[in-house]
Amino acid sequence: MGYSGSKTIGGNGARTASLYADTSSYQRKPVSRTTLTRLNNRGPAARARLSLLRIVRDTAVGKRVKALHDYACQICGVRLETGAGPYAEAAHIRPLGRPHNGPDVTSNVLCLCPNHHVLFDYGVFCVANDLSLIGLPGRLRVSRKHTLNSGHLAYHRAMWGQ
Numbered sequence: 612m613g614y615s616g617s618k619t620i621g622g623n624g625a626r627t628a629s630l631y632a633d634t635s636s637y638q639r640k641p642v643s644r645t646t647l648t649r650l651n652n653r654g655p656a657a658r659a660r661l662s663l664l665r666i667v668r669d670t671a672v673g674k675r676v677k678a679l680h681d682y683a684c685q686i687c688g689v690r691l692e693t694g695a696g697p698y699a700e701a702a703h704i705r706p707l708g709r710p711h712n713g714p715d716v717t718s719n720v721l722c723l724c725p726n727h728h729v730l731f732d733y734g735v736f737c738v739a740n741d742l743s744l745i746g747l748p749g750r751l752r753v754s755r756k757h758t759l760n761s762g763h764l765a766y767h768r769a770m771w772g773q
């Protein structure tokens with residue numbers, strides 16, 4: 612019985628073992644340079660090419676809001692220090708993208724740490740009009756220089772059934 616010519620590499624170990632056992636005349640041949648290059652370019656794990664359309668969010672508006680809060684998270688107060696300076700994220704209350712079409716204005720932006728940005732974007736917590744938190748204990752930290760639009764807060768609550 613000769614080599615079946617299957618192009619499957621790896622995969623089902625048992626099938627591979629029986630294939631080798633049944634092919635006494637099969638000899639290993641060096642893998643061609645082209646094949647090696649192709650395999651090496653695959654990287655250590657299966658990869659898929661994705662196309663991602665992401666709205667650029669670090670606008671002048673976002674920078675202004677972060678500066679107003681001195682890069683401290685409006686939920687936990689953490690101010691992340693990095694070698695490149697303090698780091699915070701500008702979180703849009705009513706999302707910018709379709710179908711929400713929120714505006715890129717300071718009254719629609721919160722200054723959050725990365726963790727609270729994710730929790731906010733996934734609706735783990737919302738902000739009531741009195742600035743108390745829904746889903747987390749506590750209240751939103753505010754600045755007199757930064758007014759929020761209660762309509763955008765209501766929109767975010769409605770998105771998450773609050």
Ligand SMILES: [Zn+2]
Binds near residue numbers: 723725727
């Ligand atoms: Zn935080």
